[in-house]
Amino acid sequence: MSSSEISSKPDGKADDALNSQEAVNKIAKTLEKSHYSFLDLRTAQGQILFLLISIALSVLIQSLPNGTFTSVFNQEIPTHGHVTETVRHECNKTPTTASAPIKRPTYWIFGKSENEAHLKHVKNVLQRLGYEKVTNETTDWDLLWAHDYPFRVLYPKLHHLKVHQKVNHFPGCGFITNKVDLATTDLEFIPKAFRLPEDREKFIAYAEKYPEKMFVQKHNQHRHINIKPVKEINYNDNDTFVQEYVDNPLLVDGHKFDIGVYVIITSVDPLRVYIYKGDILFRYCPQKYHPFDPKNVDKYIVGDDYLPVWDIPSLAPFYNGFGFGMKHSFDAYIRSKNRDPNGIWIQVEEAIRQTLLNKEKHIINALKNYRHKRNFFEMMRFDLIVDDNLRVYLMEANMSPNLSSAHFQQNTLLYEQVIYNLMNLVGIGSSIHRESLRTQTTDAEQMMSADKNIAVHAEHCTSDMCVESCELPECELCRPCLSAQDISDLHMAYREHVNRGETKRIFPVPIISGKSADLSELNANNQKMSRWFAGKCAMESIWCS
Structure with missing residues (x-):
């Protein structure tokens, strides 16, 4: 280094560099004269040498240009691959204390009742599937679960649904679940019925032709059902119908019963229909059928306080003792009587099929008022009875079947498995992580x-x-x-x-x-x-x- 170059350094750095060089030369000469123990700090000579080296290194470091050590320590570490600037900077980042919340698919509930306790199991399943409940004020939702028919009150909201949004009812599903409309449909598995007051004359003629038959007058809201003599029928009661009574019901331990089959419609035009086969809801009348008394409806009408399968002596061993479901317990009982239950289930499927094919045209027509026909699905419960000849009759279809275990906690598993299988079938449940039901990549x-x-x-x-x-x-x-x-x-x-x-x-x-x-x-x-x-x-x- 020339003297002109040294003198050009600012802030006296040239003098420091010369002093540093002289110090190093002195250390080298001393080392040449020293023996192998020259750095032994236990001796005076060793301590003096250590002090001189420390001073020299300190002066040398101060004389180096700014940033020399930063550039040295930021050199990329050689590896089999390459450590990029992005990776190095990510490693140097200070960890954040909170991450952004994970967005989840959303649902909201519509119903006349503000109390949602009856939908506990629906909410449980949706929560387990990763759904978040929102209010009806948002428009960016994925699923509407309506306990009541939503298309009159919510028509402006549902008229222009986005492609990915789902509603658990079809427009026009009332043509299936309306009790008067269903009962007066002329189908093989539905007992003969007459709409009042318009079918009064037809009913009177039918009753005169079959004087031995009994009839039940029913209201569309499923209230005040009982067997009446023909002379006591109220022909002026609107929204009611009179239906032939099936007077030879199949009994289990003396109790009449009905069968509740959960039916899922995933598409209309083309129609696709499924039933839940994991189990069937069996409900038994609380009192034995014989001796028969038409004034005692607990003998032949299934109400909210029905007798459950686990309280029927002939079925309890299968259900309570060996863990069978309601359907398999019933099937085992029928086989124990040397009868074949398979014919019952063939008829059940045919009754449901015939009914939905008959009513599909009404739903197709109702769907014309909506932008997309793929926004909707339906789960209803078809209630049927069986006579002593193992013949099946369809009694009604429920648009929003009871899914509450408030009466019987043992039904929790049935309801939640029904709901879970429904959600998976229609694409609401999925093992793929997603923020919404919108189309994926x-x-x-x-x-x-x-x-x-x-x-x-x-x-x-x-x-x-x-x-x-x-x-x-x-x-x-x-x-x-x-x-x-x-x-x-x-x-x-x-x-x-x-x-x-x-x-x-x-x-x-x-x-x-x-x-x-x-x-x-x-x-x-x-x-x-x-x-x-x-x-x-x-x-x-x-x-x-």
């Missing part, structure tokens, strides 16, 4: 169902007749022949099947022994969906039912 959506999952009829679709035209029924499910709505419907059907859990599809009709159902009386969309399930069944038997 393309990769996530295809992970759940891709076009290959809905493809059927490979042999037809590659034939010349289907390549050239979509006119033939065999070609309508080929990829080029499907509309965007068709593709959406099939993806939904595929996901429902994958997520069906303890539910069973009853429409489209399951394919038994390779025999497909007669489709001639179904509308076009129901025919197409039925053919798709048949196509999946032909590829893999698990899709047959």
Whole structure:
């Protein structure tokens, strides 16, 4: 270093550097004269040398340019890969004390009652699925759970739903659950009924033709039900009906009972219907049927204080002792009487199927007033009875069935499993983390169902007749022949099947022994969906039912 360069350093740094160099030279000469113990701090010589070295290093460090040590210690550590600036800066960040809250899908509740205790199990299941309850003031929600029919009061709010929003009722579902409308529907499994006052003359003629029959007058609100002599029927009572009474009910330990089947509608036009098969609700009349007294309704009408299965002596060993559900306990009892219960359940499914196919047109018409028909699903309970010949009769369908265990805590498991399976089936429950029911990324959506999952009829679709035209029924499910709505419907059907859990599809009709159902009386969309399930069944038997 030249003298001119040293003298150009500011703040006397040149003098410091010269002094530092002289100190180092003196240390070197001393070291040459010293023996191997020159740094022994126990000697005076060692202590003096240590002091001189410390002073020299201190002076040398002070003479270095600013930032020298910072640049040295910030050198990237060599690794097999590369430590980026981003990683180094992230490591140097001070940890934050609180992270941003995780956004969750949301729901709100509509009902006439401010007390939501009867919806305890609905709220329990939704909370476990990661949903957050919000008020009806927000418009950015995912699920509306309505205990009461919502489409009159909330029509402005529900008229223009966003694609991802779900409501637990269909517009027009009252055509199924209205007791007068259902009872007076001319179907195989519904006892003969007459609407009052307009069907008065028809009823009188029917009663005169069958004088041995008994009749029950019922109100649409399910109150004041009892058997009446024909002469005591009030023909001027609006919103009521008179129905033929089934006078030979099947009894268990002397008690009449009804059967509650949970029915789920996931789609209309095309129609898809499932039942919960994990268990069936059995309710027994609190008093034995015989000796029969039409004035004592506890002998033949099931009320809120019904007799539960665990209190029926012939069923208690199965239910209490061995852990069977209500349905399997009943089936075991019937078999113990050398009778086959399977015929009962075949009739139950057919009764539900016939009813919903008959009423579907009303829901389709009601849906025309709404932007999207895929916003809705439905769970109702169909109540049926069985006569002593094991013949099944449909009595009513409940739009918002009781899901409260306030009367019987033992029903908690039944209700929560029903709700849980419902949520999974309709896509509300999901093992995929998400902030909302909105459409996921393309990769996530295809992970759940891709076009290959809905493809059927490979042999037809590659034939010349289907390549050239979509006119033939065999070609309508080929990829080029499907509309965007068709593709959406099939993806939904595929996901429902994958997520069906303890539910069973009853429409489209399951394919038994390779025999497909007669489709001639179904509308076009129901025919197409039925053919798709048949196509999946032909590829893999698990899709047959």
